[in-house]
Amino acid sequence: MSEFSVIGRRLPKVNSWAHLTGQARYADDLFLPRMLYGRLLRATRPHARIRRIDVSRAAAHPGVVAIVTGADMPAKMGIMPSTQDETALAVDKVRYVGEPVAGVAAVDEDTAFDALSLIEVDYEDLDPIFTIEEALEREDVKIHDESKRANVFKEVHLSFGDLDGGFASADHVRDDWFFFEGNTHAPIESHSAVASYGADDKLTLWTATQVPHYLHRELEKVLGLPRSRIRVIATPNGGAFGGKSDPFGHEFAAALLSMRTHRPVKITLDREEVFYAHRGRHPVKMRIRTGVKKDGEITAVHYQSWLDGGAYASYGIATTYYTGALLTVTYRIPAYKFDGVRVYTNKPPCGPKRGHGTTQPRYGFECQLDKIAQDLGLDALEYRKRILQPPHSRTVNDLRITSMGLGECLDALQRATRYSERHGELGRGKGIGLAGSAYISGAGLPIYWNEMPHSGAEIRIDRGGGVTVMCGTSEIGQGSDNMLASVAAEALGILPSDVHVVSGDTSLAPVDLGSYSSRVTFMAGNAVKDAAMKLRSLLFAAASEKLGVAEDRLIAAYHRIYDQNDPEKFISFVDAAVLAESKHGTLVAAGSYKPPKGIGGSFKGAGVGPTPAYSYQAAVAEVSVDLETGTLTVDKVTTAHDCGRALNPANVEGQIEGSAYMGYGEIIAEEQIFRGGLHKKPSLLDYKLPTSLDTPALEAIVVESVDAEGPFGAKEAGEGPLNPVIPAIANAVYDAIGVRFDETPITPEKILEALGKRDNRGVPKSRIGPDGLAERNGDPKRAQRRLDASTEGRERKRTPPLGSR
Amino acid sequence: MLRLPRFRVLSPRTYGEAAKLLDEHGAAELDRSRGTPTLRVMLVAGGTDLFPNMKRRQFAPEILVSLTHVRNAAGVQENGELVISAGTTLTALAQDPRVRERYTALAEAAEVVSTPQLRNMGTVGGNICLDTRCNWYDQSLFWRTAEGYCMKTNPEVVCRVATSSPRCLAVASADTVPALMVLGATVHFEDARGARDVRLAEFYREDGMSPSTLRSDEVLTDVTIPREDGWRSTYVKLRDRGSFDFPIAAVAAAVRWDGRAVADARVAITALASRPILIDAARAALIGTRLEDEAIAAAAEAVHKTARPMDNTSGTISQRKRASRVLTERALRSLRPA
Ligand SMILES: Cc1cc2nc3c(=O)[nH]c(=O)nc-3n(C[C@H](O)[C@H](O)[C@H](O)COP(=O)(O)OP(=O)(O)OC[C@H]3O[C@@H](n4cnc5c(N)ncnc54)[C@H](O)[C@@H]3O)c2cc1C
């Protein structure tokens, strides 16, 4: 029998019934009496000064109740305190098409929509910047005046170990460029917020957010209302994936409109607006230089990245560091240099998407390792196993490694897929590929400097044996409510379904920093466990007295507290609660968690990368390529993931499969791309999220390394499993057709180009990808010219000038 | 969610009444009072094309004449020829055993339109009258405002796809149409004054703004397909995903076998120009052959020559142009005797 009664069991998620039957109440499902409907006016110019905004016609429109513009909320805000460069609504300048400019509250949505067209904005166009290259060069155009060099947002350089010596001692050096195209989260629930400013002069904001606590702080700053008068309630998020972890214009606009009207105001974004809210995967150009010995042992890595950040900071400073921070935790790297630059461009801001900043370098690096294995004639799986970073070690950039199950993941994959026998043997058009990866179980530092816990939880036991867990976490579909309930239930000897969970409410629950960086299971799990163990000892003290059994012999499980030597000697959970309350008073306990000190270095920039525990994972992809149409089919993805311990294996497998699906979408088709500042595909018809018919067979293998510091040994499972899928597919395509795809996504066009079959033109290529910073695909200004074209221009072109024939 | 513009719905019981309503409410008139010129009154069948377009304000008619309550508007009859009422849903068409067996291309085409939900609502009439598509045009009002519009909605503006083009290059995108063409279909219309028949192959024109000879005061009532023995047909579609997506290149092919030789053949394409095209040169390349590789290659070459994809759908020009050849070869090979 397992040592646990809840942990490790495939129990249904506590909230799945509500989700499956449509009873879960998302923000847009809330209807309050006297509620108004808001909509945002968005910028139609990619880069322009706002000369004047005239709302008078809109304000006079019947049914319009209030209008707010940027001037009403001029305070700078943003998720990272050190780089706040955004305002709730644009104040004097717009920096991307789709940036919110004004908000209207009206009696219904149609009226609000009609009123938008009555607002007049007078723009003075400025030169837009759309590419990394331009952003680095154009000193004459500043998207933000704060940029010291051209349009650079942030530049970082870190160096560890003897890089020159490392390269000098290498037998073989690879130097490769890669490009990872930007893409977006596309959660099925669009962002929505309902604000209600009451007669008590307090503001309540229900919103689909991953970060109620950080939003709480920004609301105070922007609205000028003390935080003590604001309550943020994170509603269940219908998917988020990082896309709901910034403070957004519609949240502030709804709040201020409610403060102005003293009526509740709801703003729900439409699908197109979600593409503008974005904060998705950064497009990243990368150059990776790796030196190896003949046997493949890495001697040095020089990794460089250029990130296209879009118009604002978002988490950009962290993203930039993340592109360089985690390459070192998987394989032994004795010397490492990282240079990163993030630039501003006139596109929706990029931010954190599942795998935040680590997905792009991991893709490049694992593709490069595959090339190295090939260059040296090594089996890519055996090779990786030989160079693993050992458990309980420190990396060259001073990251503390504890449990490390990448080797077990690779073994499990070999057993499941017979990769080593099949690689290179499947015949033309069929391929199998492999990659490994790692991720953090929560960032080691909060985004604003403080010494307080990262996560707090409070548990109450009532006289009927009811247990309520309160924790500031945000349920985004990943299962965090279920995790809180499971950890509490395990500690107290009840079942998750018995537990009431109050999460994401800044008034009722202690602070948890939010559902980002895969921190919740590890950190909130530990906080809840801490609180639950305190209550358990109160229950045990009472039960021990009653049963006459020493506390250390007691076990809590299945609604009983019993003697482990004689299970018939027991007291029910409810009776124990009554006894304990009689003995100790009201049963409430708080718990908290803060990562230990010393898990990272002390150099500038050392704050990004450390975590209390790294998750490890590897994936094998099997693909088929249609050599005539260029269509790539991924037949199967098998992922093995070291999650420390699977608190609920079904949920862990769900996270692994969901990650594989998302990674698959990113490499096969998804792209957030633009035509002269206009999003090319801001709809779910055109933005090609894979459907269930396209999705490969997915197999998830859970590897348990039982982390010493994780709650019951658990680490993260929500993000890491995405990372290896992308390079595994690229490596499988190489196995199938002998072409390296050093650029995502792998489209039919690119496959045909590589095969020399671009409509019968062209010659075969062994590689598709960039050779430097320049745009690979033609003329980036072409779309702009199409947008600027006029009929006079057309006529001039069509009628030959006088005198010519 | 994007909201529909405000409109009124009229629900006639017969096609004749529908045509009268169109006439009474000034079908042919363009309303220029709402920014983008728009028809004042439009027909709606399943609404799966029209409503998304209305949400994006590509059309904002004041009045919709709904065909949902027209009697006998749906159904497939066989009396010498196959008569398909315009209101027949794509699901019904795809599942009809007679269509599957004798008019295979049509069943195959209906089956790969969009998603099961939209096939349950979408009709064959709506598919035949589908608006042409372009990714500079199938965008919200907000997007198109930022774009500065294009010729299709605002004739005084250029075409964004080819800024020197005197015409709109939007793409014919209906799946069932090339299938119906290779099956020799004829379409029947009624207006307030009478009726007319047109061979489907002659119904369309190479103009994205006015892609067919359909007049805005006409109702498509049904489609007929002659019954001729010995035909085998198929439809092959290239799209990005296994569901949802419009074709980005598609080929319908039909071959009539006389013993071991091809007595007659038809090949039609869509999503490769502003109109679906029945390609005579492909027919010529196939008649009298046994569908040997060379014959198929010659037909595919004819198709390839005709295909003129532009940069206004998903995918790329060269990918789609190439696909026109590959899909033709695959379609024809599948029609060889087993
Ligand atoms: C996400 C999505 C994906 C799609 N994918 C595909 C696809 O892959 N392939 C494809 O072919 N289509 C696709 N469609 C378009 C559409 O669903 C189908 O073309 C469908 O057959 C349209 O039929 P309907 O009855 O819904 O037409 P409606 O929307 O009702 O009408 C379409 C047009 O035809 C006119 N019309 C309708 N009936 C008549 C009539 N009897 N006489 C005269 N005019 C008439 C209407 O006025 C309107 O202009 C897609 C649509 C969406 C929203």
Ligand code: SF4
């Ligand atoms: S082809 Fe040209 S005119 Fe036609 S819809 Fe597209 S951009 Fe507009």
